[in-house]
Amino acid sequence: MYLSKTHSLALLIAVARASRFLNHPSRVLRRNPPTPSAYPLGDACGHEWQYLNFNPDDDTDEAHLRxxxxxxxxxxxxxxxxxxxxxxxxxxxxxxxxxxESDEEDDFQTHVKDVLGLIAGMSDTDGAIGSIVGTFVVDNLDFGANDGDGTNCAEEGTLAYTLTDQLDKREKIHFCDPSWTRGSAGDVDCASLDPYPSTKMDSFSRIALHEMMHYSSVGPQTSLKEQIVDVKNEDLQPAYDPPRVHGLLDPAQDDNPAPTEINADSYAWMSLDAWISRKCSKDAEGNDWASFFTQNPPPYEHED
Ligand SMILES: [Zn+2]
Structure with a gap:
């Protein structure tokens, strides 16, 4: 068969286009879910997480992005x-x-150290957070609402959640409105605190650390080798906030030490407790800061 030069060129282009599509069938077949981007308001820092569905021209979205x-x-x-x-x-x-403390059955200390080390980053040399954080996506849409059974912001008391979105199949974090009113840990007024850790020192970063703990690439990928979830106290309410997180371990309360290492809020509050202790301690010698809080949180109130 004879093809004119023009025709054969057109055919070549058509073939080239077809093969390009074939290399990326998902782009053709799916209804193009948006792709996460780097920080939309300026330069991203090393290993900064990714953003989805924020409108940088909207004042509220802009404040949240910052x-x-x-x-x-x-x-x-x-x-x-x-x-x-x-x-x-x-x-x-x-x-x-x-x-x-670690015992012959479980090396709790190493597991907790490894999980938090994954977020903090192993190397001091580049000054960046752990590279795993750069793989996390924050979605500004309450995407859990798309999934019939999924957690979403309409559930009373939900501050944030981490889920795999059934539409784009990505594991993502969404922060609900009440979380944005939590301030910076750096702004916590040390003089206002009790002799025990409490929600008076809560911060947005504590919520964010809690959510990062839930990622499937965190717990299962460390020495812990388990997914970090929200564990329940003896009264079947989630072990959230210092009294309940402490109560899970406390021999005089739940006396249930084993699941502390798979409870997201245990990691988040322990880390915040440690950093606030360091920030507020007048005695920075060695590890003396660690005794800034002289008491444990009071027993949690049982729900009947
Ligand atoms: Zn959680």
Missing amino acids: TLHDIICGDEMRAISSYGQFSAQDVLAPYKRYFP
Whole structure:
């Protein structure tokens, strides 16, 4: 068969186009779910997480983007997770308030140290948070609402969640409105605190650390080798906040030490406890800061 030069060129282009599509069938077949991007308001820092469905021209979205950028790039997340990591490594008071010491059955200290070390980053040389954080995606859409059974912001008391979106198959974090009112850990007024850790010192970074713990690439990929979930106290309410997180371990309350190492809020509050102790301690000698809080949280109130 004869083809004119023009025709054969057109055919070549058509073949080239077809093969390009064949290399990326998902782009043709799917209804193009948006792709996460780097920080939309400026330069991303090393290993900064990715963003989806934020409108940088909207004032609220812009403020949220800055908060998310600042806790990773302004070092708050790195500081908090590092102090949690040190506390586990040296078995300091903040660690012992929420986690058991290692025994012949389980090396709790190493598991907790490894999980928090994954977030903090292993190397001091580049000053960046752990590279795993760069694989996380924050979605500004309440995407859990798309999934019939999924957690979403309409559930009372939900601050944030981490789920695989059934539409784009990505594992993502979404922060609900109430989480944005939590401030920076750096702004916590040390003089206002009780002699025990409490929600008075809560911060947005504590919520963010809690959510990162849930990623399937965190717990299962470390020496822990298990997914980090939300464990329940004896009264079947989730072990959230210092009294309940401590109560899970406390021999006088739940006396249930084993699941502390798979409870997201145990990691988040232990790390915040450690960093606030360091920040507020007047005595920075050695590890003396770790005894800043002189008491454990009071017993949690049982739900009947
Ligand atoms: Zn959780």
